Amino acid sequence: MYSVNYHRAISVTEAVNRVKGTEGRFLSGGMTLLPAMKTRLSSPSEVVDLAHISELRGVKVANGTVTIGAITTHAEVATDPALKGAVPAVSYLAGHIGDPHVRNKGTIGGSIANNDPAADYPAALLALAATIVTDRREIAADDFFTGLFETALEEAEMVTAVRFGVPDKSGYAKFPNPASRYAITGVFVAQGAGGVRVAVTGAGENGVFRASEIEAALAKNFDPSALDGIKVPSDGLMGDIHASPEYRANLISVMAKRAVAQANG
Incomplete structure (x- = not known):
């Protein structure tokens, strides 16, 4: 067993500072990071848990725009009544990810930051011309997904939300x-x-x-x-x-x- 330091962050600033300058990783739902650590495909020095940063959770639909916090789970996306009314296709997509365990632990931010070539959310965000919001900037979906398991995220940069307009x-x-x-x-x-x-x-x-x-x-x-x-x-x-x-x-x-x-x- 290798040594790893676990941190439970309570703010975006704290989470970013914990990772900055280290071989650390953000832990959102853990659906990808934890299996990767078990198989030694990933060996971070620090794991920073984002689950207790309340500002990163939730769905908001207002003035024709949808904003989803990065640690909002697939289950929450699938069942949010406002989102179901505005963009039911996104709710449908989230409701068909994995199994109930994955849907109740996995998060939208973790999924797009990992950018698995077979993941569902990247297709939705690209088709909806979404904006990915991070702790330091906003990135168009057209520029965010750059290759297999690759994104435009820089070192210690964290996804905080995704935002897109309500389509017809x-x-x-x-x-x-x-x-x-x-x-x-x-x-x-x-x-x-x-x-x-x-x-x-x-x-x-x-x-x-x-x-x-x-x-x-x-x-x-x-x-x-x-x-x-x-x-x-x-x-x-x-x-x-x-x-x-x-x-x-x-x-x-x-x-x-x-x-x-x-x-x-």
């Missing part, structure tokens, strides 16, 4: 791994004042990405039928024991149709 319509559909419930392919679609945005998770070799072919088709007609005959290239898609790049390319079209049907329903 949105929907999410995924083909889940039957064991982990991670997305083998997931597609989030959103239609709003800025047009149509479509983001894909679980399929790209470099993580979450926007599907330009589908966006162009839906911009002309926001209906599942608009995607009939649309072929998504398999170049740059993942291939593994679960699905080939070609299979994932087909799944993108299928999941996009289902997401649009959900948005229109």
Whole structure:
């Protein structure tokens, strides 16, 4: 067993100061960090628990804008009545992450900071043109997700919230791994004042990405039928024991149709 110092922070400032200048890590829900520590894939010198920083928790919907605190759990996102009324697709997405244990411990901030290529939230935030708020700046979702398990976060920088506008319509559909419930392919679609945005998770070799072919088709007609005959290239898609790049390319079209049907329903 290696030595690690555990800290329970009560403010954002304290949490950041505890990590700054060390090999420390922030602990949000622990769904990724703790298993990584058990297998020695991560060996932080400090673990700073964020669970008691009340300002980081909760969902707020006001004036057409949604703000979700970083340590808000998936279960809280899934069941928040204001969010369900404003952007039900995000609540639906959160309600289909993992199992009840994961949903009651895992957090939105921890998920996007980890940026697993098969995680659900990155697709939602990219499609919704969200802003990721940290302790020091605001980052557009288009700039935040930079690759497999990589983000624009700098050393000791902490996600404090995510913020996005309420779209006119949105929907999410995924083909889940039957064991982990991670997305083998997931597609989030959103239609709003800025047009149509479509983001894909679980399929790209470099993580979450926007599907330009589908966006162009839906911009002309926001209906599942608009995607009939649309072929998504398999170049740059993942291939593994679960699905080939070609299979994932087909799944993108299928999941996009289902997401649009959900948005229109």
